Amino acid sequence: MMGPAGLGFVTQLHALLADSGDANLAWSPYSITEALRLAMAGAAGSTRDELAAVLEDAPGGVVFPDGVRVANTIWADTSVPIKDSYDVAEVHVADFAHDHEAARAAINADVEKTTDRWIRGLLGPGSVDSGTLAVLVNALRVRLDWLHPFERSATRALPFRAPGGTRDVPTMAHQGRLDYGAAAGWRLVTYVSRADSGQRPGDLVLDVLLPDGELTAPSAELLHELYASVRPEQVDLRLPRFDASGSALLARQLGSLGLRTLFTDDADLSGISDVPIKISEVIHRAVLTVDEEGAEGAAATALIARAGMAAAPPIPVHVDRPFLAVIRDRPSGAILFLARITEP
Known part of the structure; x- marks a missing residue:
């Protein structure tokens, strides 16, 4: 039989997440890898090489049956024009500089809509501020x-x-x-x-x-x-x-798996915008019944x-x-x- 794909990444990250205690835990390997692919689509140099190495065997852009809904979006500040060639996500303009709370509310509302309100408040207070330039989001809904x-x-x-x-x-x-x-x-x-x-x-x-x-x-x-x-x-x-459910900040764990450049000033995401950007944090939540x-x-x-x-x-x-x-x-x-x- 054909088993799961991308087991190297999945087992390594699961070991890090499961180390947090004995409680029930659910997370979505597909949602995390899809969000990282949004970054990889605009990455170059060592940033892209590291992302490609981590995501080597993980399936992406899968055409799922009707029970699965996937939405990829990017929310960019008015000062960050998104290149026309960056076409892997639906582009939204968000005025983080002048009203980051309104931008946070809009992102959360969009995620809630995609997930039928199973994921509420993905971005908590303080997760974005006036210095935020963009947020890349994957949302996933499954019913079988x-x-x-x-x-x-x-x-x-x-x-x-x-x-x-x-x-x-x-x-x-x-x-x-x-x-x-x-x-x-x-x-x-x-x-x-x-x-x-x-x-x-x-x-x-x-x-x-x-x-x-x-x-x-x-x-x-x-x-x-x-x-x-x-x-x-x-x-x-x-x-x-x-x-089961789970929530985590993943920058540290992903860094330990090989994504070093993405979270530094050396990050090259020039395929997204000419404005230099790096990733400061990765936020993840999941629920499963x-x-x-x-x-x-x-x-x-x-x-x-x-x-x-x-x-x-x-x-x-x-x-x-x-x-x-x-x-x-x-x-x-x-x-x-x-x-x-x-x-x-």
């Missing part, structure tokens, strides 16, 4: 419905071994033939969405990554091995409903029995301890969301 929704009547409270102690949580159940893999002390099961046009598999899927022991940040090599092991199997899946019907960030199952050879019992995948969850576009490999769930 399962091909085989979990039956709500089958959801029941089951023990989950959270870091703070075992407790009962609402846990969904499904038995059926699913993509399943196991390698290096991890197991993976994929739950498929429904295509917009009817009852057939869609491109968007949920991957649940369950370690045999304590939840750690997996390496790219481990994930390649895990995804390479995937094959269809009869699976008994028990998965908690969950909500998974339930019986589908996923947002945004069941009836029939097993037809017939006479034949005795089937092997279904492989148990009982998600009763901390795990990782991936919302992924199968054709491109783009990772739309990565969530660490410790307290469903």
